[in-house]
Each structure stands twice: as C-alpha cells, then as structure tokens.
Amino acid sequence: MQFGIFSVSDITRDPTTGETPSEAQRIRDIVTIAKHVEEVGLDVFAIGEHHNPPFFSSSPTTTLAYIGAQTTNLILSTATTLITTNDPVKIAEDYAMLQHLTGGRVDLVMGRGNTGPVYPWFGQDIRQGLPLAIEHYALLRELWEKDVVDWEGTFRTPLQGFTATPRPLDGVAPFVWHGSIRTPEIAEQAAYYGDGFFANNIFWPKEHYQRLITLYRQRYAHYGHGTPEQAIVGLGGQAFMAKNSQDAVAAFRPYFDNAPVYGHGPSLEEFQELTPLTVGSPQQVIDRYAAMRDHYGDYQRQLFLVDHAGLPLKTVLEQLDLLGGEVVPVLRRELAENRPAEVPDAPTHAARVAAVYGDGPARQARPTSAGGNNLTVGGPYQDTPIAAPPATSGSAFGPAATQKENAR
Amino acid sequence: MTRRIAVVSAGLSNPSSTRMLADRLAQATVGELRARGIEAEVDVVELRELAHDITNNLLAGFAPPALEDAINRVVSADGLIAVTPIFSTSYSGLFKSFFDVIDPDALTGMPVLIGANAGTARHSLAIDYAIRPLFAYLHAEPVSTGVFAASSDWGARADEVRPLASRVERGARELAEAIARREPRAVVDPFDPDAFLGEGRSFGHLLGGLAGE
Known part of the structure; x- marks a missing residue:
C-alpha cells in the first residue's frame, strides 16, 4: 500500500491574510512540499497538469525531475497527465526520460483535463475528448512497447518507422493509472489494458466512485487480468487535521468557504458528510480512511490533497507531519490486517521489472549505427527483433492485436 | 403494471397556486389513465424544498442525497408534469436550475405536460415560447396542450369559454394517451458495459472504430 499526496498546483489567495503567493514562491514551495513528503515517510508525490492561471504546473516532468533529483525513494506521479491534448509521442519521450533520470520512480495518471478551452490551445476539439483519450493512449502504449512504430489514426499525423527515445528504463514502461470522475469508458479502458484506475474521490459522494470502481474491477476480470479483487485501485482523499478537532474545523473553515472548486x-x-473530506483530529482521519476499503475493496494507493485553496506552506508542512507521523503508520497497519494474500501490492518499477525478467538481466537498449533509418537496417537497437515487432502480450490484446495485423 | 407520474412543482409560497395546478393536472391524468385501464401513482417533487441542494449542485457539481433521489424519481417516471410560475416572462430560475442539474439525455422521450401560472393571462404564451423549447432541447416529448392558469382562473372572473377545468382535462388526456402508448420507462444504467459499448461489445471495438475498421 502506497500513501502520498497529490497537488492540483493552484495558486490561490490565502483568505485569512489576503496574500496571493507569486508563481516563483509557489513553485519553490511545491519542491519543499514534495521533499517533505519523503521526509515524513510517505511514498508518492503527484502533480497535476494545467495550462492556465491560477495553476502553475504546465510542465510536470520538469517539476518531477527536479524533485526526483533531490529525493531518493519518492515515487513521482501525475494527477493528471492530459492524454487528450498532449501529443502521445511527447508523453512517451518525456516520461521515459523521467524514468531514466529517477531510476524508475515514475508512474502516470491519465486524465482528460478540467477545462474546455485547453483543447484548442493544443489544436484539439473537446467534443472529441473521449476518442482522443482512447486513440492517444493506444498509440502511447505502442510507442513504449515497440522500438519501431508504424501508425495511422484519426487525430495526428501518421508515423512511419518511428522510434520514441529513450526506450523505457529496463524495457519496462511506466505504470499507468487512468483517472476519471464520471466516465465509464475510462474505467473500461483501464480494465482492458490491465492498468490501474484512480478515483480522485474528492468532489463527489462515495457512491459515485463506487460505481466506477466496481465497473473497473468487473471489467478487469472480464479482460482476463485477474480477479476483480486483484485490480489496481488508487484513491484520492482530503483531510485537514489538528490535535483537537475543533481547532481543525476553525482553522480550515475559511479555506474551505473560499476554495476555488466548492467554495x-x-x-x-x-461537504464532510457527503464526500471523503475529513476535518478533525488525526484519529478521525484514520477512522475515515481505514474504512475506505470497506467501500472500494482492498486498494493499492491513497493520495491526499493537502496544499490547495491558499493554505500557506507552513500549514501544509504541518499537515504532512501529522499525516506521516500519526495517520499513515496506523493506516498502513490497519489496511494490512486481513488483507487477502492475492491482492497485489502497489506497482513499483522494481516489481514490474522482476515480473518481466525474473532473475535475468533487464533490457538495456543500445542503438545501432542505423542513424535513424529504422526500416532497412534491421532496427534502431542492437536487440531490436529483426522480424515483425513482438505482438503485445496478454489476452486483453486480442481485438487490438488482430486489428493491427490487419492494418499491416 | 402501475405507472408512475412525476410532478415537478416550482411554486414558492405555501399554499401555492403552482402546486394547486400541478395537483389538478396530476389528478386528471390519473383519472384519464384509469379510464384506459391503467393504474398510475403520483410522485411529487417540490423544488422549494430542494432549492439549497440545487444551488449546491450547481456550485459543487454533485447532487446531495435528497436532490439525487428527486432527480432519479423524475427521470425514471413514465410521464412528467412540470409546473412553474411565470417570472419575468419565463419559467422561474429555480425551475430552470433543476432541469440544468439533470443529465441532458435523461429526459429523452419522456412525455411531459407543461403547466404554468401567473397573475394574468397575458403571460400564457410563455408556455410555448419559453418552456416548450426547454423540453424540446432535452428531447422530451411535451404534449401539444400546455395548461396556463391565471389568478382569475381560481376566482370569479374565470375564462367562461374554456374554463380551467376543461383545459386541465384536455392536457391530462393528451398526457395519459402519450403514457398509454408507451412501454413502461426503462432506465439505462450508464455503468452497464452494454450501455456504453453496445450490447456484447468490447473495448477493442472502440479502438477498432477509431481506426475505421
């Protein structure tokens, strides 16, 4: 079980002081926050992607690489990566690069974005949001799995003999979660590929996310990846704590009342009654989040939102101290109790490499002298298969694999 | 099988003449259905009681439980009687906001009887220029008669050529006929793979569809 935080990267006026941090300040602060996440013993730091004020995180891999260089065990993730408006070629390259720089401490949560105007900023059309998410992701998988990609689709120019560089670290692509707050097709997509499903679990009542996660678990089994209980589920959450619960309520109320999303x-x-937001003592937060598995089944990752709505850095760091010091150690214990043996651990690069190669050596891609001419010289890497690229593995790929064969 | 008629009333006062009109329309529709051998029950949603929840839904993006329950009762009904006071030439803001927080596809094919009330009969065309387009947009199927009640309809100087009772009866008859023509309303579960993929289909079909295959 992994615990961590996820940030939407909002720069919001502190309603108690009237101060709005500068971009420079907030960006410095997020690095401090991420480093503290590791210091207090949490596992994951994830950051969103936005391309408009009042957010700063337009370039998540830059931020995550900088944080990765100053941490040792922290898993760096996104919340979310825009699979709709980013070119999948660039996602494949950026995150493989980040994998190499951080020793594989990378995974991604795919999302479609929270604002309509972002689509045309990147040459896309929001009305095609879902087809974009489906096609772009299929291409991204192919770019990570095959050294040489011939591809033609609806939304971007075709690729002929293209190689995304660098190849994924150890030949194993970053683990991918798919995030959605309302779209069953995204739960279906996550299940189809055997990827993870992340429910942000912040804005809506739990019943809503339960329907999505139940669907995802059923379809994960339907596509042959395991039992419903073995599907990989991540949850968001939101808490604000003080030793005395009344102090927590008093301190958080002005931030809540003026928060950009629900203020x-x-x-x-x-809102506390209807959503997982818990404002109170650490024990109240423990009780609320220890019960999450009763609602959603045993799961793999729990992320908290702690740095939003104008909360000052000092407060955020104190919240992390409470999370890491008092809440998460207890949750780790409680969620490990009676956890069925067949429920998988949260995905890590090391575990995924071991799953592919066992005790053998992992792939280390070494270019040939082909010089970019991928089609005629046998391949861009010394170990690129000479025949057709390997078919993607797993029973789930039946229809897609057939389709590619036909296209070729 | 007993059919269910949802009644949405956007009246603000108590007692409310909007609700009075809604009740008459509901009663008359039940009577018309019974005359056709169909039993029907009436399920009233008073928007005044949900006003805070509706605003919260607009701001926070989800329906609190009481509102969610009301929405579910409306979209799963066999017919809808929707009655609003006329404010400033149109439906009330509360009435519109309720329909704004319902999924835009959820009322597709729903037979609707529109009712409205105001101080004078000079507002009566608001049913056709303001309220009917809302239901047309939602792909609901409003019956051709809308029933407008002015204050005078409840008092001494009522319309003596076509009194309110006969207009109610005509609207109710049309709604009853529309309900009787249809099968009981089936609600599609959006989380059923058959609903979003097509029956028996797989995600591979979505991928294949994009590739034009």
Whole structure:
C-alpha cells in the first residue's frame, strides 16, 4: 500500500491574510512540499497538469525531475497527465526520460483535463475528448512497447518507422493509472489494458466512485487480468487535521468557504458528510480512511490533497507531519490486517521489472549505427527483433492485436 | 403494471397556486389513465424544498442525497408534469436550475405536460415560447396542450369559454394517451458495459472504430 499526496498546483489567495503567493514562491514551495513528503515517510508525490492561471504546473516532468533529483525513494506521479491534448509521442519521450533520470520512480495518471478551452490551445476539439483519450493512449502504449512504430489514426499525423527515445528504463514502461470522475469508458479502458484506475474521490459522494470502481474491477476480470479483487485501485482523499478537532474545523473553515472548486456552495459540515473530506483530529482521519476499503475493496494507493485553496506552506508542512507521523503508520497497519494474500501490492518499477525478467538481466537498449533509418537496417537497437515487432502480450490484446495485423 | 407520474412543482409560497395546478393536472391524468385501464401513482417533487441542494449542485457539481433521489424519481417516471410560475416572462430560475442539474439525455422521450401560472393571462404564451423549447432541447416529448392558469382562473372572473377545468382535462388526456402508448420507462444504467459499448461489445471495438475498421 502506497500513501502520498497529490497537488492540483493552484495558486490561490490565502483568505485569512489576503496574500496571493507569486508563481516563483509557489513553485519553490511545491519542491519543499514534495521533499517533505519523503521526509515524513510517505511514498508518492503527484502533480497535476494545467495550462492556465491560477495553476502553475504546465510542465510536470520538469517539476518531477527536479524533485526526483533531490529525493531518493519518492515515487513521482501525475494527477493528471492530459492524454487528450498532449501529443502521445511527447508523453512517451518525456516520461521515459523521467524514468531514466529517477531510476524508475515514475508512474502516470491519465486524465482528460478540467477545462474546455485547453483543447484548442493544443489544436484539439473537446467534443472529441473521449476518442482522443482512447486513440492517444493506444498509440502511447505502442510507442513504449515497440522500438519501431508504424501508425495511422484519426487525430495526428501518421508515423512511419518511428522510434520514441529513450526506450523505457529496463524495457519496462511506466505504470499507468487512468483517472476519471464520471466516465465509464475510462474505467473500461483501464480494465482492458490491465492498468490501474484512480478515483480522485474528492468532489463527489462515495457512491459515485463506487460505481466506477466496481465497473473497473468487473471489467478487469472480464479482460482476463485477474480477479476483480486483484485490480489496481488508487484513491484520492482530503483531510485537514489538528490535535483537537475543533481547532481543525476553525482553522480550515475559511479555506474551505473560499476554495476555488466548492467554495460558497455546501457548508463544510455538509461537504464532510457527503464526500471523503475529513476535518478533525488525526484519529478521525484514520477512522475515515481505514474504512475506505470497506467501500472500494482492498486498494493499492491513497493520495491526499493537502496544499490547495491558499493554505500557506507552513500549514501544509504541518499537515504532512501529522499525516506521516500519526495517520499513515496506523493506516498502513490497519489496511494490512486481513488483507487477502492475492491482492497485489502497489506497482513499483522494481516489481514490474522482476515480473518481466525474473532473475535475468533487464533490457538495456543500445542503438545501432542505423542513424535513424529504422526500416532497412534491421532496427534502431542492437536487440531490436529483426522480424515483425513482438505482438503485445496478454489476452486483453486480442481485438487490438488482430486489428493491427490487419492494418499491416 | 402501475405507472408512475412525476410532478415537478416550482411554486414558492405555501399554499401555492403552482402546486394547486400541478395537483389538478396530476389528478386528471390519473383519472384519464384509469379510464384506459391503467393504474398510475403520483410522485411529487417540490423544488422549494430542494432549492439549497440545487444551488449546491450547481456550485459543487454533485447532487446531495435528497436532490439525487428527486432527480432519479423524475427521470425514471413514465410521464412528467412540470409546473412553474411565470417570472419575468419565463419559467422561474429555480425551475430552470433543476432541469440544468439533470443529465441532458435523461429526459429523452419522456412525455411531459407543461403547466404554468401567473397573475394574468397575458403571460400564457410563455408556455410555448419559453418552456416548450426547454423540453424540446432535452428531447422530451411535451404534449401539444400546455395548461396556463391565471389568478382569475381560481376566482370569479374565470375564462367562461374554456374554463380551467376543461383545459386541465384536455392536457391530462393528451398526457395519459402519450403514457398509454408507451412501454413502461426503462432506465439505462450508464455503468452497464452494454450501455456504453453496445450490447456484447468490447473495448477493442472502440479502438477498432477509431481506426475505421
């Protein structure tokens, strides 16, 4: 079980002081926050991708690489990567690069974005949001799995004999989660590929996410990746703590009341009742989140939102101290109790490499002298298969593999 | 099989003449259905009680339980009677906001009887220029008669050529006929793979469809 935080990278006025941090300040702070996540013993730091104020995180791999260089065990992830508007070629390259630089401490959560205007900024059309997510991801998989890709689709120019560089670290692509708050097709997509499913679990009542996760688990089994209980589930969450729960409520209320997403809407009390937001003592947070597996089944990753709505750095770091010091150690213990042996651990690069190669050596890609001419000289890497690239593995790939064969 | 008629009333006062009109329309529709051998029950949603939840839904993006329950009762009904006071030439903001937080596809094919009330009969065309287009947009199927009640309809100087009772009866008859013509309403579960992929299909078909195969 992995624990961590996810940030949406909002730069929000602190309603108690009236101060809005500068971009420079907030970007420095996020690095401090991420390093502290590791210091307090949490496992994951994830950051969103946005291309408009008041957010700063337009370039997540830059941020994550900088953080990766200053941490040793922290897993770096996204929340979310825009699979719709980013060119899958660039995603394949950027995140493989980040894998190499951080020793494989990388995974991604794919999402479709939270604002309509972002589509045309990158030459896309929001009405094609779902088909874009499906086609782009299929291409991304192919770019990571095959050294040489011939590809033609609906939304970007065809590729002929293209190689995405560098190849994934140890020949194993980053693990991918798919995030969605309302779209069953995305749960289906995650299940089809045997990828993870991440429910942000912040904005809506749990019943809503339960339907998505139940669907994902059923379809994961349907596509032959394991039992429903073996599907890889991640959850978001939101907490604000003080030793005394009344102090937590008093301190958090102005931030809640003015928060960009839900401010001026439901009361703090209503929102706590309806969503997983928990404002109170560490014990209350433990109780609420220890019960998550009763709602969603045993799961692999729990991320908390702690650095939003104008909360100052000092407060965020204190929240991390409480999370790492008092909450997560207890949750780790409680969630490990009675956890069935067949429920997999959270994915890590090391475990995924071991799953592919066993005790044998992992692939180390060494270019040939082909000089980019991938089609005629046998391949761009010394160990690139000479015949047709290997078919993608797993029963789930039946229809897709057949389709590619036909296309070729 | 007993059919269910959802009644949405956007009246604000209590007692409310919007609700009075809604009740008459509901009662008359039940009577018309019974005359056709169909039993029907009436399920009333008073929007006043949901006003805070509706605003919270607009701001926070999800329906609190009471509102979610009301929405589910409306979209799963066999017919809908929707009644609003006319404010400033159109439906009330509360009435519109309720339909704004319902999934835009959820009322497709729903037979609807529109009712409205206001101080004077000079507002009566609002049913056709303001309210009917809303249901047309939602692909609901409003019956051709809409029933408008002015204050005078409840009092001494009522319309003596076509009194309210006969207009209610005509609208109710049309709604009853529309309900009787249809099978009981089946609600599609959006989380059923058959619903989003097509029956028996796999994600591979979505991928293949994109590649034009």
